[in-house]
Amino acid sequence: MRQLSFVLLFTLLFLIGCQEGADTRDNAVQSVMVKQTAAATIDECPNGGVVLDFGFDKNGNGALDADEILKSEVVCHGVNGIDGQPGEKGATGAKGDTGAQGSQGDKGDTGDQGLPGVKGDKGDTGDQGLPGIDGLNGIHCWDLNGDGIGDTFEDINSDLEWNALDCIGPQGDTGAKGDKGDTGEKGEKGEKGDQGEPGLSATGGWGSAYGVGTALFAKNGDYAWSAVGPMQGMTIDTDKKVFTATEAGVYHITYHLSVLKPMGLKRWASVALLVNGVAQAASRRSVAGGGEITATVLLDLPAGATVSLRNVGASDLFPVDSPGETGDPGADAPSIVFIKLN
16 A cells, blocks of 8 residues: 555656646646546556546546546556564453354253162052963973874884883983892792793704994994804895895794994984884884893794894984904894794
8 A cells, every 4th residue: 555655646746747837826726636437457457456547626626527637547556565474462352242042952862761760559450361372282202203193213112102101211320339238047948949941942943143343223224243153044135134034933033232322312222123124013122322222022934034123213323342352242242143943
């Protein structure tokens, strides 16, 4: 602004000094007038400026009329100076008046649950509800697969009935041996007993076989014997599973197994003799978990009848053998013996 004022003053003095033919008396009473009429164009003043009109107020009306303009000049603004240093921070102003109350804000989040209140008085007993729907019948203890049907492997005691007698658990461990009791007094000599029945006598047919070591006895499969003893009137197939009686007659048959505890949920071990592919109920034996399985039966076999020992249970079995000498069966080895009685 200071630069602009100097320019205006210089211009005014120049115009006054150059006025030709002016009466010194008239000049003494006429006022010099300056009027801004427009803004300078960007081409005229890149930094901005104005257009100023100069003249004398000849008619004394206090304004510069169009016929009183002697000259028009474009006055440009100077280049902006360098910013000065910031002034010192002013004193804190007085506290303003409290503003008007603002609009209500959004609803806040739900707060944490408060402490439980005091327990109220017990209410009156309500009316009795309607009877519920009858529940499903429970599963029988013998129904191992839960299908409600008495399956062969679920008849644990082989009595062809399915009841609580088939739910006997595995035999417990043998208790500790008790102390030896005192020797009792010698009793009186008893009467002579009746003569016993004649013992078994082979009449032209016999055979035996045994197993060595531990081998898989697959469910629904026949046991494969490791070795075969002397035979007469009987043969065995090349897989050592199926015996054939070459002569008809009543046969005294004994088999023995010592099995490990079956794997899985169905832990009953069940085996039976098959004659011509049909399980003989009298020969079926079962044990809960692992243990000894032994059976002795009399079977009337026709000539050419086949006999095998079948795993009729629901789990694979593993018959075991107490080690004997190399290649020989131990005391608990699987075994089967045939004796033809007539």
